[in-house]
Amino acid sequence: MTALPTPPATPADVDVLIVGAGPAGATAALVLGRQQRRVLVVDDDRPRNARAASMHMYLTRDGAAPADFRSAAHAEATAHPGVTLEAGRVDTATVGSGVVTATVVTRDGGPTTVRARALLVASGVRDVLDHLPGLAERWGGDVVHCAYCHGHEAAGRRVVVVSRTPADAMLAAYVADRFTRDVVLATGGSELPAELAERVRAAGVQVEEAPVLGLSGPRGAPSVDLDGERSLPAEVVFHRPSTAAADLVAALGCGTAPGGEVLVDAQMASDVPLVWAAGDAALERGAAAPMAFVAAAVADGQRSAVFIEQHLFLG
Template sequence: MNDVIIIGAGPAGLSAALTLGRMHRETVLLDAGSGRNAPAAAVHNLLLGEGLAPAELRRRAREQLAPYPSVRVVDAEVSEVAPGARFAVTLATGERVTARRLLLATGVRDELPPVEGLAERWGRSVFHCPYCHGFEVTGRRVVVLGGGPARARLAVQLRRSFADDVVLCAGGPPGLDDATAAVVAAHGIAVREEPVLRLDDDAVVLAAGDDDGDSIAADAVFVPTTVRQRAPFAADLGCALLPDGAVEVDEFGRTSVPGVYAAGDLAHRATLPMPVSAVVAAMAAGTVAAAMLDQDLLAADTGLPDLLAAAR
């Protein structure tokens, strides 16, 4: 009998598999393929992994699982997850695997703004996270798309840390209070209200009625994305979700459903305003969840006290 099934082989799932393998826990790691950061040229802000291509990072991680015979990696999509005395996972291949515990590490996907030319440049010159891609635009011409305080805050952050030339293309009235508008102006950030028509290789083209308006030179464009769960399994199992659509977990990675854990950018604690979308954070969450899974199973197998019971 398997101890744990991990659905998702991104940074969180891989890290969890390593921890469980080192504890000789019978673990099945299910990998459906490339994840959220696949379009990016490189992973950043990751100590010892700085600049690696996402696919290379995954390859190295899987290679490092090889010495742990209790970990089985299966390249297959999951079609169904069923609860019960044992969790049953049906693969698209028809294979059915069961385990005593389940770790969801399926991640999320980004829905991009419907702007012509944007999707083709996603991960190359179009980004969303200053911590992942800000340093690479140092000294370049930067455009921030979208209005409201959060987009203005990002524009100021990019101007302070990386670029002298930052334009906020709000696509309409920027929706800023007087104090925020004053900070934006004090940092020399131009605000444009015309709709964004399309992205070219080195410019953001604004609309003037039905025609092209001004072209704003841009080496990098930062856009807001709508984040969606990549897989339906948390909802299928009845896990509590937060208002932003993320799976609610406690500090140990436990969901509201006994025996089901979650790690990575699909989940966060209710005390945080959002998931931390960083490879290193996903790895850390996977390690913590795996260690707590091991403790959970240890208590179940031996009759020792449940160390986590008081945290419920």
């Protein structure tokens, strides 16, 4: 008879420590809770989509408020006795001798050392919004980033795409092709390559190459301010900012993509033993770009939890 795997002798306070309780982290907690695992989820209550009025492309929840989805997700995950959700942050984490040792700072208490048999980074990435005056306060309202998430709501409206890289020209062309013919691409002072400029103008996009100084205007009627005291009135502004990872990722020493995402394999494992990543915090090696959708984050959370569970079982 084949002997069954036995749990490792390494002492641990929990089986899995999850950093972040967004769609990926909460889903992973739900999966692991159903497997009777001891799970601690630590969340700083700063979801990436907090400013958005609605989320989309998620069956049965299209148009739902992100806060409502988040609340329901937390309730479902913590309904399992082994799952604990704490408001706070994970300051540091190290891996050694078959265990992850983390410093957890909860909102209601001081630093606590937590030892876990596995760590899941599901803390997302941070959108960098300080490079344009007026951007941060309009983010998630009049200013959005994704044509798949928000293009439908922009149909028939006046759109200005504020470019950060030449690739954003294709975002403008796509919006013009799918949703509205009233599209201006503000390149921020950069000149488009000739072939790309021709492609964009063929799509009916007006190209404005003056430097962008910032955003202004009342809610629902933003303006993109240009050098020379000119402005581009809009109803919707698209802008794809750069992103940055949480400090914990750098401290762990995980390999990362240019946007700060943890590079993972098909099992959502990082190149650091005992550390997995999911959701916006992760990018599978070889992928061209992150799939920063709620549904994709949920799928990541489930996949990572399944492989973490197999690791815990097999040892």
